Amino acid sequence: MALPSSPIDLTLAEARDALRTGEISSAEITAACVKAMAEARPLNAFITETPERAAEMAAASDRRIATGEARPLEGIPLAIKDLFCTKGVRTTAGSRMLENFVPPYESTVTRNLWDAGAVMLGKTNMDEFAMGSSNESSHFKPVANPWRARNSNQIVVPGGSSGGSAAAVAASLCPGATGTDTGGSIRQPAALSGIVGLKPSYGRCSRWGIVAFASSLDQAGPMTRTVRDAAILLKAMASVDPKDSTSVDVPVPDYEEGLESGVKGLRIGIPREYRLQGAPAEIDELWTKGAAWLGEQGARIVEVSLPHTKYALPVYYILAPAEASSNLARYDGVRYGHRAAQVRDVMELYEQSRAEGFGAEVRRRILVGAYVLSAGYYDAYYVRAQKVRTLIARDFERAFESCDVLLTPSTPGAAFALGAMTADPVAMYLNDVFTVTANLAGLPAITVPAGLSKEGLPLGLQIIGNAFDEKLVLRAGRAIEQAAAFGGKPFRWWTRA
Amino acid sequence: MSVDEKTVRHIARLARIALAEEQVAPMAKELNNILGWVRQLEEVEIGGVPPMTSVVAQKLRLRDDVVTEGGQADALMANAPQAEEHFFVVPKVVE
Numbered sequence: 001m002a003l004p005s006s007p008i009d010l011t012l013a014e015a016r017d018a019l020r021t022g023e024i025s026s027a028e029i030t031a032a033c034v035k036a037m038a039e040a041r042p043l044n045a046f047i048t049e050t051p052e053r054a055a056e057m058a059a060a061s062d063r064r065i066a067t068g069e070a071r072p073l074e075g076i077p078l079a080i081k082d083l084f085c086t087k088g089v090r091t092t093a094g095s096r097m098l099e100n101f102v103p104p105y106e107s108t109v110t111r112n113l114w115d116a117g118a119v120m121l122g123k124t125n126m127d128e129f130a131m132g133s134s135n136e137s138s139h140f141k142p143v144a145n146p147w148r149a150r151n152s153n154q155i156v157v158p159g160g161s162s163g164g165s166a167a168a169v170a171a172s173l174c175p176g177a178t179g180t181d182t183g184g185s186i187r188q189p190a191a192l193s194g195i196v197g198l199k200p201s202y203g204r205c206s207r208w209g210i211v212a213f214a215s216s217l218d219q220a221g222p223m224t225r226t227v228r229d230a231a232i233l234l235k236a237m238a239s240v241d242p243k244d245s246t247s248v249d250v251p252v253p254d255y256e257e258g259l260e261s262g263v264k265g266l267r268i269g270i271p272r273e274y275r276l277q278g279a280p281a282e283i284d285e286l287w288t289k290g291a292a293w294l295g296e297q298g299a300r301i302v303e304v305s306l307p308h309t310k311y312a313l314p315v316y317y318i319l320a321p322a323e324a325s326s327n328l329a330r331y332d333g334v335r336y337g338h339r340a341a342q343v344r345d346v347m348e349l350y351e352q353s354r355a356e357g358f359g360a361e362v363r364r365r366i367l368v369g370a371y372v373l374s375a376g377y378y379d380a381y382y383v384r385a386q387k388v389r390t391l392i393a394r395d396f397e398r399a400f401e402s403c404d405v406l407l408t409p410s411t412p413g414a415a416f417a418l419g420a421m422t423a424d425p426v427a428m429y430l431n432d433v434f435t436v437t438a439n440l441a442g443l444p445a446i447t448v449p450a451g452l453s454k455e456g457l458p459l460g461l462q463i464i465g466n467a468f469d470e471k472l473v474l475r476a477g478r479a480i481e482q483a484a485a486f487g488g489k490p491f492r493w494w495t496r497a
Numbered sequence: 498m499s500v501d502e503k504t505v506r507h508i509a510r511l512a513r514i515a516l517a518e519e520q521v522a523p524m525a526k527e528l529n530n531i532l533g534w535v536r537q538l539e540e541v542e543i544g545g546v547p548p549m550t551s552v553v554a555q556k557l558r559l560r561d562d563v564v565t566e567g568g569q570a571d572a573l574m575a576n577a578p579q580a581e582e583h584f585f586v587v588p589k590v591v592e
Contacts, residue, residue, distance in 0.1 A: 104572035203553045216551065245557055314535040325512060332513070334585050339578035346588050351515035363514055367524065368531055370512040371500065381535070386548030388541050393549060425527065426534050442552030467553070 007032040012076060012175040012229035019065060019075045026065070026075025030058035030119050033077040036173045037121060042494040043144045045158075045167040047082045048090050049122040057119040064117065073236050074117030079168045079177035082123040083130055084110045084220070085209040093211040094126040094138040094161075097337045097357030107209025108241045109178060109220045116236040121174050124164030128359045129328065130185055130213045133431040135163025136422055137361040145193055145415050146171040146490035150456035153493075156415040159189030159431070165223050166193035170490060176224040176233045180210060182217045183316050184435025187447040190223055191410035191460030194449045194488055196477070197223045198230045199435075201467045202442035203248035206241035214323035215246075217316075217439045227448060227478040231255035234470065248468070255474055263479045264298030266472075269403030273309035274434060276412060283409045283459070286451050290407055290461040293483035294476070302403050306395040311388050312437045313429060318372050318385035319440075324362075325369025331357060364425065393441040400466050405476045408434050410460035414453035434462060444470045446477040449486040458488065500528045 007029045010018065018024045034051045054077060061075035085091045085103035092098045106114070114120070127137040134157040135143040145158040146167055158167040162179030166189035169177050179186035181199035190197025198221045205220040212218065222233035232255070240249040270291055275284065291301050333339035333353025340352030358366070372381035399406065412433055421428045438445040444467070447460035461480050465473035505525045509516040516524060570583045579586040 101576055104569070104575050203555075242558075242560065246551070246553065248553055248555060249558075308541070311538055311541055314538050317531060317535050318538075329513075333578060334587055335573075336576035337578070343588060346590050347513075348515075349588055350513040351510075354513055355515035358514070364524070364527055364531075366512050366514060367505070367508050368528060370508045371504075371528065371532070374508060374511060381532075383548050384538055384541075384543060385535075386550065387543040387546040388538055389549040390546050391541065391543070393552065424530075426530060440552075 008036045008172045010175060011226050012224055012232055013226065015076050015175055016073070016232070020070060022065070026058040026061040026119060027055070029075065030054050030077045033121055033174050039495050040171050040173050043146060043167050043171060044141055045125055045143055045164040045171065045173065046079070046122045047092055047094070047125050047140045047164070050089060050120055053089070054119050054121050061117055061119060071115070071117035072232070073113065075119060076117070076176070077119040077121045077174050078113060079121050079124045079165055079174045080110055081126055081162050081165050081178050081180060083126060083180050083211045084178060085211070086110055086120070086123065089123065091123065091211070092140070093130070094128040094140060095357065095359065095362070096139040097331050099139065099338065101336055105209060108206035108239065108243060109210065109237050112239055113236055118236070124162070124168055124177060126164055127161035128362050129211065129324070130161040130180055130182055131324070131361050131365055132160040133184070133188055133428055134421060135160040135189070136418065137359055139359060142418055143167050146494070147194060147415060147457055148490070148493065155418050156457065157192070157418055159192035159415065161185040162223060163189050166190055166195060166197070169193070169195045169223050169225060171494070172489065176222060176229055178220060178237065179223045180218055180220050181439065182213050182320060183439050184432035186221045186223060187435045187445060187462060188411055188431055191447045191449070192415040192458065194458030194486070194490070195223060195225055196227055196230050196446065196448055197221065198234060198446045199438060199444065200234060200238065200470055201444045203246050204238050204444070204468065204470065206239055206244040206247045208241055208243035212327040214320040215327060216323060217320060227446070227474055227481045228256060228259060230446065231259055231474050250468055253471060255471055258471060259475055259478050261475055262297055263294050263476055266299045266405065266476065267403040268294050268299045268301050268476070269304035269399055269406040270301060271304050271306045271309065271399065271406055271408060273306050274408045276433065279412050282453055283412060286459055286461065287407070287409050290450060290480055294407065294479055297479055297483065304399040304403055304406070306399055306437070308388065308391045308395050309437060312392055312440055313433055315385045315388045315392065315440060316432070316436045317368070317429060318381050319389065321365040321369035322373050322382050323369070325366045325373065328362070328366055333357070361425070389440050392437060396441045396443060405472055406464040408462045408464065410434060410447040410462040414455065414457035414459055438464050443467055444473045446473050448477045448480045448484070449488065450480060450484040451486070452488065500525050500532060
């Protein structure tokens with residue numbers, strides 16, 4: 001195999017294969033990634049860099065490779081969203097509340113990754129408590145998207161909440177990263193940063209040790225530069241876990257197997273309600289192009305209906321804040337997290353610690369959640385939203401009677417300028433219009449980079465599949481990837497700053 | 498059903514988040530903006546529809562009622578903002 005000029009350009013699959021044959025060592029790849037990570041500080045993709053740990057883990061991997069004991073991800077450097085608790089390494093959730101929190105335990109997903117031989121590069125920046133679609137709600141300052149519009153020096157957002165992971169992968173600081181997705185937090189930043197992002201079925205990855213946002217919606221998943229890499233990373237992340245009673249006990253298949261089987265004979269559903277009034281024409285055009293690509297490869301394109309689509313975001317913005325207000329009740333300034341100084345009594349301790357520790361968006365969502373759960377409003381808001389959620393899930397069940405996977409746009413537009421959407425929370429929420437439905441229905445969905453906007457910024461297409469049908473989602477995603485031949489990489493402006 | 502300032506103070510107290518007096522009116526406006534938008538769910542016909550409590554149809558697994566990872570008091574206290582021995586310290590609650 002001819003290796004690219006720099007180890008940082010290796011895909012995860014290429015790195016794995018080159019490590020196995022001894023063409024390159026983990027120490028070499030890891031050192032190149034650590035250097036790239038340091039050079040890329042203008043992107044602010046990492047909250048905590050762990051170069052010493054990376055070097056130690058790489059050396060251990062090289063010893064294992066030498067003795068023939070290599071595991072599936074042996075020696076491959078990964079970035080970890082700062083929502084996954086990592087034993088002995090500060091885990092902030094992007095919040096002042098957890099600025100100094102050092103977990104005494106390891107999340108199941110990261111435990112699985114280290115057990116598979118992966119090397120930790122550091123912890124990536126994110127919207128505070130995963131609440132946001134631009135990474136601007138992070139206590140540790142926004143992340144810059146490695147991409148910029150053509151002939152422009154303006155910084156655009158990487159999307160969110162997994163914005164640091166998306167930027168790190170897009171800038172080739174690492175071949176893969178973990179993300180979490182509650183309403184689109186893997187797929188929206190992946191689409192805006194020109195990479196692949198996969199949200200697995202609810203229950204596929206253990207949530208244990210991931211700082212909780214909305215427990216009925218949260219899922220961890222891979223963010224990579226190729227579909228094959230997402231397949232490899234998902235296999236290592238997924239497991240049934242006695243510590244998460246919602247993790248599902250179905251075998252984890254080899255997601256690479258059958259990846260190249262194509263879409264011939266598959267029925268691709270096009271949900272007519274995803275054609276939005278007022279969305280940019282280029283979003284629709286890319287979607288039409290995607291359907292044509294799959295059609296040319298022998299798939300049958302069928303129109304389907306998901307009639308409750310327009311209610312998905314309002315449902316989400318009742319249920320997610322409700323669950324968040326309950327989950328985030330644990331931050332009381334007593335057991336861990338930020339504690340206000342000089343308080344008179346225990347009530348003031350709670351109220352001040354939380355007012356100081358949480359940022360504006362998190363406070364807003366906790367209050368929305370407390371309101372919709374409060375006496376007199378519980379049935380009108382919370383229970384009604386749960387019922388409409390049932391209808392949304394039923395829409396998908398019905399659609400999958402006449403198709404195998406769905407093809408949709410990933411986002412209603414390309415990456416936007418810093419500050420462009422912060423004034424109106426509801427406008428920001430609309431970023432997740434195409435992604436949030438899969439969370440509500442618990443379905444696997446992937447975004448694959450498929451083209452560039454007029455301004456030269458990445459756009460993605462999304463494949464949504466039936467529950468636990470990740471293999472088919474990956475296979476269809478691979479077909480899009482092949483036809484789109486995106487291959488775009490951002491110009492490395494940050495090394496010239 | 499619009500949220501007034503009294504309600505904002507009430508839910509902020511329920512949520513244990515201190516709100517300065519000058520934050521109350523802007524917060525009421527923000528909450529009304531969001532709640533006004535989600536209120537479109539009122540037009541959905543939900544008669545006879547069960548509320549979804551889990552997207553995965555599976556029975557909750559049970560395990561034996563035994564200690565799995567006990568004896569970790571030091572680790573549990575490691576992040577406490579204020580602790581003495583193995584106790585969390587809070588302002589005096591009972592006079």
